[in-house]
Amino acid sequence: MSLLSVDDLVVDHRTPGRPAVRAVAGASLDVAAGEVVGLVGESGCGKSTLARAVCGLTAATGGAISFEGGQVTRLGLRRRDPELTRIQMVFQDPYASLNPRRRIGAQIADGLRTAGDRETTPGGMLERVGLPAAMAGRYPHEFSGGQRQRIAIARALAARPSLLIGDEPISALDASAQAQVATLMRNLAVESGAGLLFISHDLSVVRLIADRIAVMYLGKIVETGPTAEIWAAPRHPYTQALLRAIPEPDGLGTLPEELPGDVPDPADPPSGCRFHPRCPMAMDVCAKEEPAPGPVSCWLYPPA
Ligand SMILES: Nc1ncnc2c1ncn2[C@@H]1O[C@H](COP(=O)(O)OP(=O)(O)OP(=O)(O)O)[C@@H](O)[C@H]1O
Numbered sequence: 001m002s003l004l005s006v007d008d009l010v011v012d013h014r015t016p017g018r019p020a021v022r023a024v025a026g027a028s029l030d031v032a033a034g035e036v037v038g039l040v041g042e043s044g045c046g047k048s049t050l051a052r053a054v055c056g057l058t059a060a061t062g063g064a065i066s067f068e069g070g071q072v073t074r075l076g077l078r079r080r081d082p083e084l085t086r087i088q089m090v091f092q093d094p095y096a097s098l099n100p101r102r103r104i105g106a107q108i109a110d111g112l113r114t115a116g117d118r119e120t121t122p123g124g125m126l127e128r129v130g131l132p133a134a135m136a137g138r139y140p141h142e143f144s145g146g147q148r149q150r151i152a153i154a155r156a157l158a159a160r161p162s163l164l165i166g167d168e169p170i171s172a173l174d175a176s177a178q179a180q181v182a183t184l185m186r187n188l189a190v191e192s193g194a195g196l197l198f199i200s201h202d203l204s205v206v207r208l209i210a211d212r213i214a215v216m217y218l219g220k221i222v223e224t225g226p227t228a229e230i231w232a233a234p235r236h237p238y239t240q241a242l243l244r245a246i247p248e249p250d251g252l253g254t255l256p257e258e259l260p261g262d263v264p265d266p267a268d269p270p271s272g273c274r275f276h277p278r279c280p281m282a283m284d285v286c287a288k289e290e291p292a293p294g295p296v297s298c299w300l301y302p303p304a
Pocket residue numbers: 013014015021022023041042043044045046047048049050168201265266
């Protein structure tokens with residue numbers, strides 16, 4: 001049974017005097033307990049909006065989100081729902097999850113209190129993320145970006161979430177810290193039995209930690225599958241293009257191929273398959289009709 005089930009989720013951003021921006025346009029996604037799902041796609045594809053709707057930070061317009069077996073609400077969780085403490089999020093900018101004016105130990109203690117945990121100490125949580133317990137008395141600005149992200153992970157895990165969401169948690173870190181922080185998040189989430197939804201535009205890191213990958217394009221999930229399968233044999237032309245865009249450390253000077261064009265404006269999406277204007281394999285039908293959702297949502301692979 002899924003821990004998190006997002007079914008045909010629609011999220012509009014509304015700004016007065018402007019057309020609504022449909023950032024999530026009917027996306028479905030599942031995360032099981034103890035599973036790591038990597039949600040990938042270019043900037044602007046709606047990944048953060050989907051995550052924020054799951055956490056109740058953004059209201060959903062349609063579809064359903066269920067969490068821990070119960071239909072939480074048709075239109076997403078609300079900020080004050082107690083279930084929300086069971087979902088913790090780590091953001092790209094650790095200052096979005098950490099208060100710069102409070103000692104980190106006090107912030108981790110908030111999480112422990114939320115979980116009713118009287119045994120674990122903030123210092124103990126710091127050790128779990130690879131930092132000395134004695135640092136609990138320091139403030140966030142006394143740490144490097146990678147250390148701050150470790151602290152944000154400790155604070156999130158202190159609340160004993162059953163679902164941890166990382167929204168581009170490694171994008172602001174340098175390359176050496178990226179894989180370390182991603183692996184730490186994976187290991188700690190899995191150890192505690194929580195599910196992890198890890199959002200990144202960096203497929204090479206997602207590959208290291210995810211059991212399953214979901215590829216998002218302009219508000220829709222266009223391909224999902226086990227990481228090894230997607231890596232070895234991507235089927236959707238968008239997934240193929242994302243993989244071709246990864247720099248290869250092969251020493252042969254192989255250059256990554258840039259994706260052609262930009263993600264279109266979600267306020268005015270293309271007809272038919274949303275990827276067709278950028279797709280090297282587009283056929284007539286692609287501009288006219290939307291492909292059905294499924295493991296691969298593409299006219300090259302019509303459902304049997
Ligand atoms: N508050 C908002 N008001 C209006 N439009 C928004 C708002 N937030 C996001 N958008 C738009 O919604 C679309 C999806 O944005 P979102 O941040 O969810 O994508 P993303 O895939 O997470 O990208 P990134 O990695 O850059 O955060 C974009 O076109 C963005 O400009």
